[in-house]
Structure formats: structure tokens, C-alpha cells
Amino acid sequence: MSKSLKLLSLLFACSIALPVLAQDKAPAKRFGFGQPASKEQIAGWDIDVRGPDGANLPPGKGSVAAGEELYMAQCAACHGEFAEGAGRYPELIGGKGTLKSEDPRKTIDSYWPHGPGLFDYIRRAMPFGAPQSLSPDEVYSIVAWLLNQADLWPVDKDMDAAALRQVKLPNRDGFIAGGDPRPDVKPDTCMTNCRKDPPKITSDLAARLGVTPTQKTGD
Structure with a gap:
């Protein structure tokens, strides 16, 4: 092959490779729509409350008396007038x-371990059909009424974030940190060279039924 043909072949190969290399190094393309979430939008979703210590409980205050009125209007149809449950809805x-x-x-x-977890669930998921429609004051009031029904909160004391953190529910020690300790729910995760002892044959049923070959040569 002449030098001219070799040069042309080299140039042709480079012309193919360079766009591929350039494409690999090119910055990721954007779709051209949407915008970064604002602090206000993020705050609307950042409403979860941590159960054990009440982290992220919002400012607000409620009372047992106000909670009774709210409960009867928003909750009693499903959970009963005394929180005893109604129909297929739980007590x-x-x-x-x-x-x-x-x-x-x-x-x-x-069963419930922590008071702040009660606030969290009611605010995020209740009332049925209109979740997140209750204000923090209303949720504190409903929580106060429910705890009063359970003889865990006095009728004349207001409920707020600081007070709810101090509530000690009867089953607070019934949950184990770190998950279930039973060995049968934590199987061995070994994937290679896991067998410590050679396998043992514990039954010759297959051989007696004639569904497995013998060790004799030719069988």
C-alpha cells in the first residue's frame, strides 16, 4: 500500500473515532424543563416526625377539650366515639x-412505643380522605384527647412539642433497637466456600427406589 493510501486510511479512522471520544466527554444534556425545588416546596414535604425523640415536631399547642371536638368531627365516624373502633376501622x-x-x-x-410517632401518623395520614388537612394545633389537640382517653394525659394540661416528648407510652420498651434478634430471621449471608463439613448422606431412599445410579462401574 502506498504512503498516500496509508495516510488516507489513518485520517478516515480518526474522523470516526474523534466524534465518539467527544461524545463520551460531553456534559450530560438537560431535558430543558422543570426547576429546582424551593425551600418552601421542600418544607411542605419535610413533615415527618421521629418517634423516639420527637425531632421535627412543629410549633403549636392543643388541649383535650379542643381535641374532643375535632375527634368527633374528623375521626369518630371511623374509630368510634370513644376510640373503640367502628365497623372495619381499627380501635x-x-x-x-x-x-x-x-x-x-x-x-x-x-402497642405504640412513642407519643411523637402518634402525632406524625395523624398529621401525615389522617383524617381518611383528607390527609395533611389538619393544622399542628389541631393534631396536638387530637393527640391530647386520645392520650387522655388512655389515661395517659390529664384533661386540664395543654399539649405541645416539649410535653409530647415527655409522654411515656406503656410499650416504649417493647421494641428492640437494631431489629429482630432471632437467628432464624438473620440467615447466613455467606456466598462462597461456606460449607465447613462435607455433605453427609442421611438416607438411601433414592437408591432403594432405583432412581439414582449405583457406584459400580458400568451402571
Whole structure:
């Protein structure tokens, strides 16, 4: 091959490779729509409350009396006038001391571990059909009324973030930090060279049924 043809071949190869290399190093393209979320928009979603210590509980205050009115208007249709449950909807109060029985009832006074978790769930998920429609003051009031129904909060004391952090629910020690310690729920995750002892044959049923070959040569 002549020098001219070799040069042309080299130039042709470079003309193919250079766009590919340039494409690999090019910055990622944007779709051209949307905009970064504002602090106000993020704040609208950042409403979760941590159960054990009440982190992110909002400012506000409620009372048992106000909570009773709100509960009757927003919650009683599903959970009963005394939080005893209605129809297929669950009871909220009344299961204290039943977790070890043949009929365990998971209610606030039997199963829930922390008061702030109660606030978190009500604010995010209730009332049914209109979640996140309650103000912090309204949620504090409903929480105060529910805890009063469970004999865990006095009728004449206001409820706020500081007070809710001090609430000690009966089952606060019933949950184990770090998850379930039972060995059968934490299987061995070994993937290679895991067998310590050689396998042992514990039955010759397959051989007796004639569905496995013998060790004799030719069989």
C-alpha cells in the first residue's frame, strides 16, 4: 500500500473515532424543563416526625377539650366515639395488657412505643380522605384527647412539642433497637466456600427406589 493510501486510511479512522471520544466527554444534556425545588416546596414535604425523640415536631399547642371536638368531627365516624373502633376501622384505645393474650389488640395504650410517632401518623395520614388537612394545633389537640382517653394525659394540661416528648407510652420498651434478634430471621449471608463439613448422606431412599445410579462401574 502506498504512503498516500496509508495516510488516507489513518485520517478516515480518526474522523470516526474523534466524534465518539467527544461524545463520551460531553456534559450530560438537560431535558430543558422543570426547576429546582424551593425551600418552601421542600418544607411542605419535610413533615415527618421521629418517634423516639420527637425531632421535627412543629410549633403549636392543643388541649383535650379542643381535641374532643375535632375527634368527633374528623375521626369518630371511623374509630368510634370513644376510640373503640367502628365497623372495619381499627380501635385506637383499649388494648392495654392484651399483647401477650390470645387476642392481642394493637392500640395506643398497648402497642405504640412513642407519643411523637402518634402525632406524625395523624398529621401525615389522617383524617381518611383528607390527609395533611389538619393544622399542628389541631393534631396536638387530637393527640391530647386520645392520650387522655388512655389515661395517659390529664384533661386540664395543654399539649405541645416539649410535653409530647415527655409522654411515656406503656410499650416504649417493647421494641428492640437494631431489629429482630432471632437467628432464624438473620440467615447466613455467606456466598462462597461456606460449607465447613462435607455433605453427609442421611438416607438411601433414592437408591432403594432405583432412581439414582449405583457406584459400580458400568451402571
